[in-house]
Amino acid sequence: MITIPYPKGHKIKVRNKIVESAAQAFRTNGIHDVSVPFIMKGAGLTHGGFYSHFDNKEQLVAEACRYAISDTITLLQKVADEEKHNPRIHTVIDYYLSPYHRDNTEMGCILPALSGEISRSSEEVRQVFTQELERMIAFISNLAEIDTVKGSALFSTMVGSLVLARSVNNPELSASLLSAGKQYAKDLVMT
Amino acid sequence: MITIPYPKGHKIKVRNKIVESAAQAFRTNGIHDVSVPFIMKGAGLTHGGFYSHFDNKEQLVAEACRYAISDTITLLQKVADEEKHNPRIHTVIDYYLSPYHRDNTEMGCILPALSGEISRSSEEVRQVFTQELERMIAFISNLAEIDTVKGSALFSTMVGSLVLARSVNNPELSASLLSAGKQYAKDLVMT
DNA sequence: TATAATATATTACGGTCATCATATTATAAA
DNA sequence: TTTATAATATGATGACCGTAATATATTATA
Numbered sequence: 001m002i003t004i005p006y007p008k009g010h011k012i013k014v015r016n017k018i019v020e021s022a023a024q025a026f027r028t029n030g031i032h033d034v035s036v037p038f039i040m041k042g043a044g045l046t047h048g049g050f051y052s053h054f055d056n057k058e059q060l061v062a063e064a065c066r067y068a069i070s071d072t073i074t075l076l077q078k079v080a081d082e083e084k085h086n087p088r089i090h091t092v093i094d095y096y097l098s099p100y101h102r103d104n105t106e107m108g109c110i111l112p113a114l115s116g117e118i119s120r121s122s123e124e125v126r127q128v129f130t131q132e133l134e135r136m137i138a139f140i141s142n143l144a145e146i147d148t149v150k151g152s153a154l155f156s157t158m159v160g161s162l163v164l165a166r167s168v169n170n171p172e173l174s175a176s177l178l179s180a181g182k183q184y185a186k187d188l189v190m191t
Numbered sequence: 192m193i194t195i196p197y198p199k200g201h202k203i204k205v206r207n208k209i210v211e212s213a214a215q216a217f218r219t220n221g222i223h224d225v226s227v228p229f230i231m232k233g234a235g236l237t238h239g240g241f242y243s244h245f246d247n248k249e250q251l252v253a254e255a256c257r258y259a260i261s262d263t264i265t266l267l268q269k270v271a272d273e274e275k276h277n278p279r280i281h282t283v284i285d286y287y288l289s290p291y292h293r294d295n296t297e298m299g300c301i302l303p304a305l306s307g308e309i310s311r312s313s314e315e316v317r318q319v320f321t322q323e324l325e326r327m328i329a330f331i332s333n334l335a336e337i338d339t340v341k342g343s344a345l346f347s348t349m350v351g352s353l354v355l356a357r358s359v360n361n362p363e364l365s366a367s368l369l370s371a372g373k374q375y376a377k378d379l380v381m382t
Numbered sequence: 383t384a385t386a387a388t389a390t391a392t393t394a395c396g397g398t399c400a401t402c403a404t405a406t407t408a409t410a411a412a
Numbered sequence: 413t414t415t416a417t418a419a420t421a422t423g424a425t426g427a428c429c430g431t432a433a434t435a436t437a438t439t440a441t442a
Contacts, residue, residue, distance in 0.1 A: 011389070030307060033223050035429060049390045051431065105310070111355070116221060116307045119296070119357035130360040152355075152368050153348065153375035160351025161344070164302070166310035169321040177343050184344035184379055191382065198409085202419070226399060240420045242401070384442085391436070398429075406421065412414080 015053045017043040022064035023071070027113040028106040031061055031121070061121070062128045068110040069132035073139055080143055089144040093185045096158050097178045102165050111136070112162040144189045157185045206244045208234040213255035214262070218304040219297040222252055222312070253316045256309075259301040260323035264330055271334055280335035284376045287349050288369045293356050302327070303353040335380045348376045 021042035025034040036057055037047035054060045076092050083091040095101060101108050111118075111133065118129050141151025161181025165174045212233035216225040227248055228238035245251045267283050274282040286292060292299050302309075302324065309320050332342025352372025356365045 014389080029311060030221075030223065032221065033311070036431085037429085046391050047430090048392065048432085048434095052389070057430070111358070112307070114307050115354040115358065116303070116305050120220060120224070123360065126358065126360040129358050130364065133355065133359055134364065149367065149371045150375070152371040153352070156351035156355055156368065156372050157344065157348045157375075158351065159354060160347035160349065163306040163350060163354065164324065164343075164347055167302070167306060167317065167320050168324055169314065169317040173321065173325065176340065177347065180340045180343040181347050184341070184348075187382070188375055188379070191378070205419080227401085228399085236419095237421050238400090239402085239404095239422065243419070248400070385439105386441085387439095389436100389438075391434100393432105393434080395432085396430100399427080401425085403424080404422085406419100408419080409417095411416090 011053075014043070014045070018045070018050070018053055019060070019063050019067050022060050023068040023110070024106045026061070026064055027068060027108065027110055031114060031117050058122050058124060062124045065110060065114070065125060066128045066132060069129075069136065072109045073132075073136060076139065087144075087189075089140070089189055090186055092140070092143060093158065093182055097161055097165075097182045097185070099175070099178065102162060102174070102178065105166070109159075109162070112159050112166070115159070115163060146189060150188070154185055154188050157181055157188065161185075202244075205234070205236070209236070209241070209244055210251070210254050210258050213251050214259040214301070215297050217252070217255055218259060218299065218301055222305060222308050249313050249315065252312065253319045256301060256305070256316060257319045257323060260320075260327065263300045264323075264327060267330065278335075278380075280331070280380055281377055283331070283334060284349065284373055288352055288356075288373045288376070290366070290369065293353060293365070293369065296357070300350075300353075303350050303357070306350070306354060337380060341379070345376055345379050348372055348379065352376075 018039060022034070022039045025039055025042055028034075036050050039060070040047045040050055054063075076095070079095045080088040080092050096109070105113050111129075118126060121129075137148055137151050137155055140155050141148045144151065144154060146154070158181065161177055165177040165181075168174050168177070209230060213225070213230045216230055216233055219225075227241050230251070231238045231241055245254075267286070270286045271279040271283050287300070296304050302320075309317060312320075328339055328342050328346055331346050332339045335342060335345060337345070349372065352368055356368040356372075359365050359368070
């Protein structure tokens with residue numbers, strides 16, 4: 001006879017908490033700089049139980065990245081849906097290149113946050129990024145009513161501007177990178 | 192009486208070798224994933240001598256980043272100078288977004304390679320990046336004969352395209368990201 | 383209320399890290 | 413050739429890593 005000693009779905013909930021904790025931690029501190037004990041602490045657990053949920057850290061990395069990108073697409077969709085007057089792509093560009101998004105890496109788009117590290121990750125992780133980036137480009141292109149080639153260039157501009165705006169020390173330069181990105185991203189859509 | 196046991200300039204040469212080794216290693220594997228022993232081995236030395244050249248790892252990071260960006264600007268200048276017919280900015284864009292540059296991170300531009308990690312680095316390192324990025328934007332803007340705001344957007348597009356092209360697993364998608372970036376970067380210059 | 387099954391915690395292991403103290407080596411001058 | 417010493421190597425320290433084995437806590441059911 002099979003009994004269920006813990007509440008039904010308990011383990012899945014805990015597992016999701018670990019993924020969420022990891023997705024947040026990776027965006028804030030990078031993949032390699034975040035330890036399993038740190039992630040588990042973020043989920044309110046101790047590190048030992050980790051391996052009853054995941055085979056290894058790499059598996060969690062892949063899941064957390066997929067979770068984070070999906071989350072961002074959902075958020076951008078919501079941002080677009082709330083706009084009633086201006087072109088919806090403009091609203092998304094403005095959000096993506098806002099000081100808020102720049103300064104809150106831990107809940108933002110994972111692509112600029114982990115950009116460098118992804119190319120050095122395992123095939124499994126890169127596969128996830130490839131799939132999710134394709135979804136992101138499709139989403140952006142659809143919203144802007146442009147083809148996916150142009151959509152790729154648009155999203156590249158957005159990612160590059162955000163990455164550089166986060167790298168610099170000088171607030172004026174950072175703001176200028178954001179606003180230049182916004183302006184020419186919108187220009188790109190309209191030409 | 193003071194004796195000089197090693198040839199004049201010996202230590203400076205060794206120090207430069209360490210910086211070069213670090214600049215290459217950081218671009219290939221990221222800052223945090225590269226250890227001091229690994230860098231020293233790359234310079235043909237053992238780890239212990241490191242602290243007679245640098246106060247700590249962070250100081251080397253800052254120097255290696257400055258070295259790497261200067262190196263890249265010099266290289267791009269040379270690439271531009273070799274072009275006789277087309278607009279020189281086109282040649283630089285084509286080089287920057289070439290498969291060669293995408294696939295040889297270790298000798299390429301450090302900004303896309305370390306983008307995510309820079310924003311989490313010390314003030315000292317971010318200060319270096321700020322200064323060198325300003326130089327890079329000035330160089331690009333001057334070459335394209337556009338103002339620095341437009342130049343910022345142009346360089347953002349280049350960085351973003353390269354970052355995303357390196358992240359994905361799918362060769363076609365990667366190539367498409369490069370060519371989309373090239374096309375719209377050139378469009379941006381001319382409009 | 384006891385039990386069985388499952389979720390989480392504790393503890394340990396082997397490895398690598400940055401850093402430092404000390405020993406050794408290489409070489410210019412005496 | 414000897415000597416002084418700068419440059420480099422060796423080895424150690426304490427911290428933290430990913431991973432794993434084992435122990436403990438939890439709770440739906442009998």
